[in-house]
Amino acid sequence: MRDRIDDEITFRKLEVLLAFMQTGSLAKAAEALNVSTVSVHRALHSLEQGVRCALFRHEGRNLRSTDAAQMLADVAQEVITLMSDGIRATREAAGYSSDRLKIGSLYSLTIRTVPGIVVDIKVRRPALQVELVLGPNAELIEKLKQGAIDAALMALPDAEPEIESIPLFEDDIFFAAPANSPYANLEAVDLRDCRDETFVSLGEGFATYHGFQEAFRVAEFTPNVTMRVGDIFSLMNLVSGGVGYTLLPGRVRDVFGDKVQLIALKPPYRMRQTIGVSFLRARERDPNLLALMAVCRLRTRNEG
Template sequence: MAIDEEITLKKLQIFQSFMALGNVARASEALGQSAVSVHRALRSLEDGLRCPLFKLDGRKLIPLATAYIFADHVKRILNECETGIRRTREAAGFTSPTMKLGGLYSLTVRTIPRVLAGLKTRRPALDIELTLGANRDLLGKLKDGQLDAIIIALGEPGNADLLTVPMFNDAILFAAPVNSPYATYSEIDLQAMRDEKFVAPSDEFAEYRDFVEAFQKAGFQPNIALHVGDIFSLMNFVSVGIGYALLPRRVGDFNPKIQLIPLGERYAISQHIGLVLPRNREREPNLLALSAECRLLGAEWSRY
């Protein structure tokens, strides 16, 4: 099916802005165009599509159901176009001056600051946009092209399109308030925890996968008092006695009111932290510098 000449990328951008902002006046202000030009572009899209997108309420355009359907597709079209332009320029050697890096909240104490400091030494002119989130969320953004690389807990199902650079392992420990009955224990036998309550992370977090694995080894389903959507709130709930938790060693610096105690050897679990990036972009100068810094940090920390 041929695309009508009335449908252009510029008009799609105008349409997207109108749908996001809700009226012609706001869209025209955001785009730096006159309201008449915006209105004319929206109406010409209807001509190109040969179906109505709006109804008139006085002088106001009201989106029909067709407009919302079209908006979903327009968003993908413009994202794909933007990604295609960026990747084409990068393939021609015009490397982006900005890197969009994703990372886990729990890596913000030592790992990510150290990586960023080293990367800025290697690439002083590089601007870095840092996005923090959960494992699953960051992987989704990487696959969609919203992020250039991510530092996460490895172990999600493999993807041939992604390259991983292992950095270090971090033990999963038993988290308790500093004044808990387990404060003097040198290690924790999870099987003795059947009657205790636990605070668990949401399932998009890597820590949830570790939580499930540990209790599978213990042979019982834990009593979960609360599911929490971020690591800082989870630690706060542990600190006031809502329940115990299983957390990586690195979060011990986040909250002085919790104590991390090793699990018994039979329940031992480690998170494998690493860099993940698109395989087809591994030779880009910025990502080469990031990979080198992550390998250097991993080699240094593996000695301890």
């Protein structure tokens, strides 16, 4: 069984030893480490206590290293290098500061928001490979918690202690109808006038689906939903083809040109989505996520 390493021997003290051995003086080592000379002296004396042998000798006011100190410094350099490499490998295995960033996103954000963010982050970190994972809000939150993605661009989730979110922008929800619909020329739609209409919607787990449910709860009737789909572009296709009406966020307004009209809802049913970037609090110091956050904050300021 190996001898137990004394608690007085730490990585920080070994770094102090290396600084002293490289500079040759307490003052220069202190300057290199941005600490006081007294702190350097105490660290070196503490190492002597930890290894239980003399590492230095005094020559007047100067402190000189012994062969034992040089031996410990050589080993310390190997240990610190190995541990640094090990920490880097560990972080990369967990997705921290690797050369790949997995960003989850709502389908609707791929129109403008996602391309802009990807371009900006590539400018900051050209070697970074960005992978996009699309899905509904509920699915993206689960992937985030499981570590399957590094960050998610989505409607801000309910507050959770393990998730940090940065708001990007707010988006109004509209009544969506085909261009030739009787509702197309209205300034605003009263959902209570739509009791007899046919609707289509996204499935559960989508942020827009929850807004859809809430709007009809306020209107005090259950809509006749004939079809549910798994992405917002398929939903818009159904609306443009006259299969049914729905509610859509304003960010998709220009996708189908004049084929789908987005009409304001009357005040009782008006609602907004807050779109942002979410990530695990435990990873908030990951360099790749710091770059992503910086890009998102800059875009928010520029577009605000």
